[in-house]
Amino acid sequence: MPRWATPFLVALAISAILAGWFWPIDKPEPGSSGKPPSDSAEPLLENWSPDDLTLVFSGQQHGYLEPCGCSETQSGGFSRRADLLRQMDRRGFRPVAFDLGGLVQRRREQSRLKYQTMLAALGEMSYSAVGVGPEDLALGADFLLSQGQTEDSDSPAGPARPHLLAANLRLFDSDDLPGAPVASRLVASGDHTIGVTAILDPQLGGQLEAAGVLADVTIRPPEDVLPGVLDSLTRDGATILVLLSHASVDTSLELARRFPRLDLVVSAGGPEDPLTDNPRRIGTTTVVTVGQKGKYAGVVGINSPSRPSRIRFELVNLDNQRFADHPKMTEVMRTYQQTLEQLDLAASMLPIATSGNRKFLGSARCGECHTKALSKWQDTPHAHAFESLSTGRDGQEHDWVPRTFDAECLSCHVTGWEPQKALPYKSGYVDRQTSSHLLGNGCENCHGPGSRHVELVEAGQVEKSLAEVRVTLEQARRQLCISCHDLDNSPTFNFDTYWPRITHPGRD
Ligand code: HEC
Ligand code: HEC
Ligand code: HEC
Ligand code: HEC
Incomplete structure (x- = not known):
């Protein structure tokens, strides 16, 4: 039995929650009124129009599922992110969400359980795709395959797991393994069709070597795969091209330069709090970063298909003034903790x-x-x-x-x-x-x-x-x-x- 089999079974409990067994879809959720913003709170997406296409980005969560409570000032957490999406929904936005990957930090049984928990929770938040970071890959290529979306994993009972996305990554030298990350996706929203792809910087391979998974994976140079991927997205009707770049800001800027038809590049690199030089523009391409540990969500607004260069960006600090806990995410946390207890992992x-x-x-x-x-x-x-x-x-x-x-x-x-x-x-x-x-x-x-x-x-x-x-x-x-x-x-x-x-x- 693979090492991760037990959490895999127990994580069914998490799927059960996410399938809505705890909150039947139509029943109002406890405490669902959201958090009334206090007077001193920063405005949120002020003067943004819900008619625009809105994309929400996160990444490099690095295991920070929820703030630990060690200090009063911590930002971030899945609960507040879910509240952001809920607040946007209430204001009439229809956000499409993507994560760059890098969900976990450590490489152990608990991290695998956490990865599963997070992926399922992202599915609950209706994320459309999740990139792959070296930390995720370090959990094992076989583990990653077990987490990917497959034909039959769209169960009617609950929200689907988001697709894993990585255009330049091959596992076990094979192209069509079930569950393997896909190269790209098309997501329709209003008048737009978002063509999204993701890359993982080959230079991040060092971490994989330490994890002993290098032999199972091939990371090709992004510039070799992107032309074909972008061609096929355009051919299939994409009106907006988005790259999730699990690479340094410099490498991401370089990719923006080499592939000017990209509208948006979201880089996993950059500081924990990317408050300056964000966004950047290379020609008509916008390059943004969203920080680390899930403290922020990056929100991008694109106003009309005829003028795709009109892009606005707000780096939303998931603070405790504007955002409250989302009861479903609290329940995700509860199940995660109960699973740790049942498995006696510590x-x-x-x-x-x-x-x-x-x-x-x-x-x-x-x-x-x-x-x-x-x-x-x-x-x-x-x-x-x-x-x-x-x-x-x-x-x-x-x-x-x-x-x-x-x-x-x-x-x-x-x-x-x-x-x-x-x-x-x-x-x-x-x-x-x-x-x-x-x-x-x-x-x-x-x-x-x-x-x-x-x-x-x-x-x-x-x-x-x-x-x-x-x-x-x-x-x-x-x-x-x-x-x-x-x-x-x-x-x-x-x-x-x-x-x-x-x-x-x-x-x-
Ligand atoms: C690396 C060490 C470290 C880890 C790991 C850690 N804590 Fe803490 N925690 C601290 C320290 C140090 C403080 C005191 C901080 C201060 O007051 O400056 C603290 C304070 C707290 C407090 C506040 C207690 C109070 O009443 O003031 C809570 C609650 C807490 N931690 C919960 C957690 C939880 C939950 C986790 C796991 C997610 C966690 N901690 C992980 C070091 C840690
Ligand atoms: C093994 C971990 C650890 C070490 C080492 C440690 N602390 Fe702490 N410290 C904690 C934790 C955890 C808390 C929070 C306790 C709680 O839950 O309220 C804390 C709380 C405190 C507090 C209370 C803070 C508050 O907000 O009231 C003080 C003061 C403190 N530590 C001083 C020190 C000093 C000085 C040292 C070094 C000599 C030290 N600690 C070493 C873990 C540690
Ligand atoms: C957070 C770290 C920390 C914890 C917890 C802690 N100590 Fe200490 N202790 C120190 C440090 C640092 C010194 C050195 C103080 C100095 O040199 O002035 C010290 C000094 C001492 C001394 C020498 C005092 C003296 O006057 O020479 C004793 C005895 C002692 N500790 C016992 C304990 C006992 C018993 C406990 C638990 C009940 C404890 N310590 C908990 C950090 C700690
Ligand atoms: C059986 C009695 C006894 C127990 C139990 C005991 N100690 Fe001590 N400890 C002593 C004595 C005696 C000294 C020396 C006192 C003196 O110098 O006056 C001492 C000295 C120390 C000192 C001072 C060291 C220095 O810098 O000179 C520290 C710190 C200390 N003990 C920590 C501990 C800790 C931690 C524990 C628990 C694991 C512990 N002791 C358990 C008897 C004890």
């Missing part, structure tokens, strides 16, 4: 060895001798970090889905994990039952696993025991804190203001 991860096989004992054990440090720690948010995964942030307005089985959250909210790799150490936290002593960000996340320290103290070798657990303020400032307080999860972190809040002098 608990079944292969743990990393600790140096010298030292063991994590838990903060209570340390507190038997270090009573002052323990009582201080208990009053800091670090002691309650696990609960935050159950309850979410204080004062947040949306429906919180507990994430206590999500390795990508546990890693900084329990004791005995590698925060950035999101992998457990041996004897680190496994689950709530076996590891109730390792909940929260305990002493040993900073001081290291303490078994040797305690053994030595108990053997009377106190002096020798100290090096086991010693950390200096300098180490803390330079590396320790920011292994968790990184830019994503703690954007306002400042050692000089944070440390005084958790300092715990005294050795008794």
Whole structure:
């Protein structure tokens, strides 16, 4: 059985949700009134006409399905994106949506489940096509095939999975494998027929080599395949030509130069927040980028088939002022989390060895001798970090889905994990039952696993025991804190203001 078979089966539950079993189509959705924009909120698509063709682009989600709640200011998430589409729909727009791909970031069982979840959710949002990023391909060529649209996957029960699109990608040296990404698609909308194609930069192959999938894929130079693809799209009646370019901005601009008949090139490259030089124009071609981590959606308006060069662009920040959670996406998240729990993915991860096989004992054990440090720690948010995964942030307005089985959250909210790799150490936290002593960000996340320290103290070798657990303020400032307080999860972190809040002098 392939490695990804189990999530594949369990993901049926997600399809069930998306098929509308939870909300019969005509029933109003709970909380579906959308978010009334507050006075200070930026206007959304001001003076845009619903008569224009509107295209919505996203890409490089990199695993950020929903904001984690670690800080107040995070933008993005599928829920708010679905709300954007819903708000546009209410205003009479008929948006056609495309994603550039790059849905996930890691390469593990959980990422495959996440990819499936995201693809199904994009289908629910009526996405027409999804490109392929190197991260997606790194999940395995066989896995990708299992995710592609096939003739019979248009089940009447629910929304279809969007087509995977990649004109210059071949899997297993074969042209017509069921489920393989297609080279192009035609999508009709009003008076327009959008001809869309996608490429993946061959230079991104490095990631694939690391993933061991290079042998299964061929990535041809985009300039070899695009002439034929664009010819056939034009022949088949496309009135607008769109390229989803999974390549750097420079490469995308170069493609815009070489293929002037493209109306629009959407580049996956560029900064996380592409607020400047966006859009750009090369002749009559518009080149836009939409950032990373799904913080934004790029909306393009094209006003009439006779004047296709009249293109407008708004990079919509999916903030929490204008956009609310969409109940269907909350349900997608809930099912995803429940699936993680059922599969016990976090608990079944292969743990990393600790140096010298030292063991994590838990903060209570340390507190038997270090009573002052323990009582201080208990009053800091670090002691309650696990609960935050159950309850979410204080004062947040949306429906919180507990994430206590999500390795990508546990890693900084329990004791005995590698925060950035999101992998457990041996004897680190496994689950709530076996590891109730390792909940929260305990002493040993900073001081290291303490078994040797305690053994030595108990053997009377106190002096020798100290090096086991010693950390200096300098180490803390330079590396320790920011292994968790990184830019994503703690954007306002400042050692000089944070440390005084958790300092715990005294050795008794
Ligand atoms: C059996 C008692 C005992 C236990 C349990 C214990 N310690 Fe200690 N620890 C000591 C003693 C004794 C010292 C030395 C105190 C002194 O220097 O006055 C010490 C010193 C330390 C120091 C200071 C090291 C330095 O820089 O000099 C740290 C940090 C520390 N312990 C952390 C921990 C942690 C973390 C745990 C839990 C894994 C723990 N201890 C468990 C007894 C204990
Ligand atoms: C293993 C991960 C990890 C490490 C290492 C870590 N923290 Fe934290 N820290 C967290 C988490 C998770 C929270 C949020 C706790 C919660 O759920 O409320 C937090 C919260 C805090 C808070 C409270 C912030 C607030 O908004 O009230 C302070 C202060 C803090 N950490 C300081 C530090 C300092 C200083 C260091 C380095 C000496 C450090 N942390 C190292 C994970 C970590
Ligand atoms: C790389 C480490 C890291 C990861 C991974 C992480 N967090 Fe956090 N989280 C933090 C830190 C650090 C804070 C405290 C931030 C601050 O106050 O500056 C925090 C704070 C929070 C808070 C706010 C607690 C409060 O009441 O103030 C919530 C909720 C939270 N995280 C949930 C999550 C969820 C859900 C995930 C998984 C999607 C996650 N975290 C993944 C480090 C992390
Ligand atoms: C977020 C990281 C972090 C956590 C969590 C943490 N410590 Fe510390 N601890 C430090 C740092 C950094 C120092 C060094 C402080 C210094 O040199 O001034 C320290 C110092 C100490 C000392 C020496 C104090 C002194 O006055 O010399 C002890 C003892 C200690 N910690 C025990 C603990 C125990 C027990 C826990 C859990 C109940 C704990 N620490 C949790 C980072 C942490």
